[in-house]
Amino acid sequence: MRWSTSKAIVGSLEGCDVVRVLVGDEQRDFAIHRKLLSESCSFFKTHIEAIPAPSSPQDCDDGEDSVLWLPNEAPDMFEIFVLWLYQRRRFPTFIDSALQTMCPDKFRTLRTNLVRLHLFAAIIDLPGAQDAAMDTLQDMYLRFDWDMSPRFLAFLYGDCDAQHAVRLRKWATAMLAWTLHGADKAAARHDADxxxxxxxxxxxxxxxxxxxxxxxxxxxxxxxxxxxxPANGLRSGERLFGFRQCTFHSHRATVGEGTCPHALALGHTPAPLPPVPRRDKEDVESDREEADIISPVRDLNEVSYLDLS
Ligand SMILES: [Zn+2]
Structure with a gap:
């Protein structure tokens, strides 16, 4: 998958301001502003701080970058994560325009990667990314009028950690109930049983x-x-036909019926940082051995989220 926005993260910035993140077995290379990534959540902050500092500014100029490796995550998921990281406010717009230009047989793949993003954000405790992924998933299901597939439910309840998947499970269960009580329910009932x-x-x-x-x-x-x-858009009777946006958000337990904290945060989003380069794969191959590669997820559960399309 290639995003029309990928140009937004191509540029000429290199050196100590950048952390390189290698993702998956293939070690796809992402260059991300150190400050932005570090401030996104304590998971990245801790692991970025653990990277040994370069011995001199010259090392940065020579390409002695800081490197993290996420061996168990999917590169296509991480691409969406980087998009969210840089463009939180416009994330829904980017997804929307991607859907308009994307080949229809890729829609389910995007869905799968949004599910992966939700789970990844749960693992690293990044509620904002979780909730953006949830909003987008709901919007996709509405747009294409998808049902909740038995395979997706089996994945959530059979393959995922209950804590990581708690919000997805809640939403998927509501989707199942809606499907089972709608038209053509006989086949769905059989699968559900x-x-x-x-x-x-x-x-x-x-x-x-x-x-x-x-x-x-x-x-x-x-x-x-x-x-x-959205809470502020609720008119009488509307909630008969849909769910309040925050119903499936990660902050539900603490905020309850209050204003969505992400809506508040979005009002104070700083101006986007300058573009970051994406390095060629050959560069990665050639200097990987010199790089100080740290795997931040080495100490996490061995969770790998498979294709569920
Ligand atoms: Zn919310």
Whole structure:
């Protein structure tokens, strides 16, 4: 996948201001502003600070870059992460224009990488990226009117860590309920029964969701989890047909029904940093051995999120 925005991260800046992040087995190379990455979350801050400082400014000029390696993550996911990192405010716009130019058979791949981004952001504790990924996923499901596939549910409940996937599971369960109570439900019901037998946690989450819907007198047939409603845009009756935007956000437990903290943060987004270069693969091959390669995820659980398209 190549983004129309990839030009935004091509430039001529090199040296000590930049950290190179190698992603996946193939070690795809991303050059990212050190300050921006470090300030994004404590995960990157800790690991960037652990990189030995260059012995002289000359080392930076000579290409002795700081390098992190994320061996278990998908490079295409990380590309979306970098887009979010640099363009948080305009992230939805970029995704939207990417969808307009992208070949339709890539839509599901983008979906998969947004799911991966959500899980990656959960692992490194970066709620802003999680919630941006969730918003985008809901928007894609609405745009293409996708159902929740049995394979996606099996992935969330069979392959993912429960804590990492808690928000995705909540949303996927709501999607399943909506599907099962809609038209053409016989086939979906058959698939769901098999899933409930295989994943008791899914069955429990599903019944909890139905219970909550009943308590709030919501009609599961028409309250669509694809449709997110920004809190300040809610008019009477709207919430019958969709969910408040923050329902599936990571901050829900602390903020409750309050204003979305990301909406506040977006109002104070600093001006974008200057462009960062993307290095050629040959450069990576040639100087990788000299680089000080650190794997920040070495000490994390061996979690790898597979293709679920
Ligand atoms: Zn929110």
């Amino acid at each position: 098999k899933l409930f037998a295989a994943y008791p946690e899914l069955k429990a989450d599903y019944h909890l969701h139905l219970q909550k819907m009943a308590q709030s007198r919501a009609d599961v047939r028409i309250k669509n989890p694809q449709l997110r409603l």
